[in-house]
Amino acid sequence: MFLVILLFGFFPLSSALSHQYHFVNEPKTWSEAQSYCRANYTDLATLYNTDDVNALTQLGSQTGSAWIGLHDDVLNSWRWSITNSSFYGPEETTYRNWDQTPFVQPDNFRGKELCVEMLPDGSWNDIPCENNKSFVCYGVNDTYVLNTTKLSWNDAQASCRANYIDLASIRNSTENQKVHDAANGNRVYIGLNRTRLWSDGSDSSFRNWKSGQPDNANGNQLCTAVSFSDSGQWTDENCSTTRPFFCYSAFVAGLRMVVDTETDLTDLTEAEIEEIILKPFLEELIENGLPNSTTLRLRRVHRINT
Known part of the structure; x- marks a missing residue:
């Protein structure tokens, strides 16, 4: 028996996928910027390489700095x-x-x-x-x-x-x-x-700190900003200060999976299918390079008897 599974895949953007960043020129605290990005796009920007840095500097202004998603979560970092x-x-x-x-x-x-x-x-x-x-x-x-x-x-x-x-x-x-x-x-x-974490849970290890950064001056500089006057290098800043910020959009795809099984899966609920089939598949995708925040959602299932 073949089990045909249609999925929606939510893939936070990585260097392997096309990026879409958004510069929001509205001064907000880091937490306010995070909420705005999650409500209107996907999340605060995650960066994976120098190409991403260049993309942000081209979108941003010529002076000042802007928030990105890297931060020290204190309890969870x-x-x-x-x-x-x-x-x-x-x-x-x-x-x-x-x-x-x-x-x-x-x-x-x-x-x-x-x-x-x-x-x-x-x-x-x-x-x-x-x-x-x-x-x-x-x-x-x-x-x-x-x-x-x-x-x-x-x-x-x-x-x-x-x-x-x-x-x-x-x-x-x-x-x-x-x-x-x-x-x-x-x-x-x-x-x-x-260690600092990305807002979207990505495991990107890319860093682009300005010399001497992060210094966490006064013990309260736990959020990260791109400095436009320093070729897009990063500084650590007090999260309660306000500045513009970068969001990003994620890539969403439809997937079709065909599972060949000798086990009768007729009586399985969608929740059981997600646990038995989708969860191991997602873990394998992450082990092979997709970000930890990648998710899969079941859309439709139908069975083909052979």
Whole structure:
């Protein structure tokens, strides 16, 4: 029996698809700009390469700057160094063991504490990524290895990736204890760090910061703007200030899928078809390069018996 499935695919624009950006010359805060873009287009602009930067500078004005979608979400911007989604089970990316005394962590003191160390008692503390610390790497067969060479977080990450797999990611309390044992009483870097996210959930790693940026001056510059006077380079800005902004439109396509199956799917509901067939298909699309915010929606199903 063949199952014919008609879909609507919602694909946030990437470098592989045609872009359509929109410059809105109305001063708004970053949150107001985000709401406007979502109501009238798709979202605040996500950029994937220098061609996108050039497209925005040609659309924008000659002076000043404009919001794009990159921002620090404070609560949700913590990410592990190991980014392979298959490494984590349900909720394993959200395990935390922050220190609570004498100050509740993370406190992001002076806006500069974007990386994480494990304290001698196994709890976690946020610290500046430039601090030189020992670190624990994650290796083959779920091993954890202490390196007492004191490096910055970025250099520690590079060392772990060159010699093992990555900086230690901690998915649960059992692994936290293993890293604690490996640390052997040292204060060590682990793989958790705070990184800016795109408003639409895209996984684009492209960055175009102006020299010295982001500096997060005063600890409150958590949103990103394109500077027209600096060839489209980016600066971090206070999200509550108002400025023009860039939105983008997404590409929507119709898809036809034919599934050859020996199983009788006659009695499946559309919700069950989405769970059994569409969800794995979507995961495969994302693994092969489409953004995490790509979605699929069931439009119509009909069956062909052979």
